[in-house]
Amino acid sequence: MRGKPLYPFALTAILGILLIIVLSFVGVNIGPDTASENGEENAEEQEFDDPIELGESIYAGQCAGCHGGDLSGGVGPALDSGDYSADDIVDAIAEGPGTMPDNIVSGDEAQAVADYILAENE
Structure with missing residues (x-):
């Protein structure tokens, strides 16, 4: 009896790795924009009267x-x-x-x- 072919498993693994790479690039591109927006707000110290x-x-x-x-x-x-x-x-x-x-x-x-x-x- 012959085992299951490796193609579906290999294809799933390759698609998973590609998805991780794509999401990593999306996260890298989003990160600096968010950081600079928050950095501008945090750079100015808030002053409290109370x-x-x-x-x-x-x-x-x-x-x-x-x-x-x-x-x-x-x-x-x-x-x-x-x-x-x-x-x-x-x-x-x-x-x-x-x-x-x-x-x-x-x-x-x-x-x-x-x-x-x-x-x-x-």
Whole structure:
């Protein structure tokens, strides 16, 4: 008994490889356009008049991945209980308790994050 011919399998493999190559070129051509558009927007630093808005922006970029976008926790503890003071939050940012890295932000930015967390708990 003769086995199945290799032509359909080889054709499928060749078409798959060609598809990967085509999609790679499409992705390479799309990438720089998107990057330059985002780069122009990100190149200009946003200025915030309200420290809570600044804190919200920093929290979204630096803290939400571990503490949750709604302060409900995740990898890191929940911050929505209202059990923390501004000094507790600033100290935690500076010291990095547990597995949290220390000094993610400092100074006015750390205080802005604390103000944001406290404002969300009101």
